[in-house]
Amino acid sequence: MLDANWPDSWRNAFRIELRAEAIGLAWRGWPVLPGATPEQITAEGDDLTWRRPVPVHDDWRERVGSHAHEVASWFSDRTHSLLVATGTVLDAVEVDQELGKRAARLLRSIGHPAPIVAMPNGRWLFLTRPSEHLPAELAEQISVQWHGKGSYIPLPPSPFQHGVVHWRVKPEVCGWQLPPAAEVQDVLVRALADEHAPMLVESTAA
Template sequence: MLETDWSDGWRSAFRCELRAEAVGLASRGWPVMPGTFPTGSEWTGRQGAESDGPRPIHDDWQTSAGSAADHVAEWWSGQPYNLLLATGVVLDAIEVDADLGRGAAAALRAVGVPTPIIATPDGRWLFLVEPGTALRSELADLATLHGTGSWISLPPSPYLHGVVHWRVKPEVCGWRMGDPNLVQDAMIDALTCTAIEAELVA
């Protein structure tokens, strides 16, 4: 996959957009924080730390992630930091691959249950759910639960080859997070349908 050309002009424009989004989410009480961002083929923004994806720039991110709008605005005053959210506070996120994500989203639409969904440029879908529910054993090898002690990237965070975006915006759901049991039901239903289709083809 081709890398995105993050020129100075693009980085400046994204910094303004990221800052506005961070301030808006902070005003809703979301614990946002700055993360490393792409420059060329590397992630930068944190000294002495190499990674293959975004990560918090502060070691004390679990206590410094905050919702004070003026503090958040200051973070994004100079760099186009990735927009991260500390999970396990206002929401958890269930991460799956794009195929399972599309199937689960279709299952949720079929029963009229809107849930905020994020997609990353590297083919991962994240379903934002109410915090505190464990991942079921059926999904243990196929999904990752981001809860306490973890984080996720929020739109419009830049990646090496694209931008994180909403598949279903929180506004569509009235800013309510998905029911984690219903979302996991939808994922399991999607797996069942995929298995049945594979048997029919075989």
């Protein structure tokens, strides 16, 4: 979160970093959008409903795919959260931290890393190529959320109320080549099964 006590030089540096990240992603073809920050929501008197960044523009769907020059203008005048629309260039599977750690270890063990984002609220995002569906094993989990067409996700270094979004695994590790959705989904299913295994053992023993 942007600290009101930060010197102006720090706040300006943070804004410049956000703008640079937004432009860089836009040049790579990622559908970047400006999002509200905690301070902007609080100023409107709706801070109790703030959970994560939301698009600044109501017509954000029509702005998906805007040129990098337009993206640069959005981030020039004020600090915004950095959002990316899902469903075209990329999708994301959102999970809790424990499942995220298990899946990340599995991805490392098989030598197929995927870009992973961690949010200050304890949620992790696994980025993939677009997908048509989510496996039933994941879809039936309340703690799992699929961000596909019509959704969006925050990317680093977007501010939250208690910290900033950061990379657990940067896209550079994958050479900016997003993994197939099925590959990451399969790993998440395996990680979920491992998570539930102790419960099954205890139930059998009883």
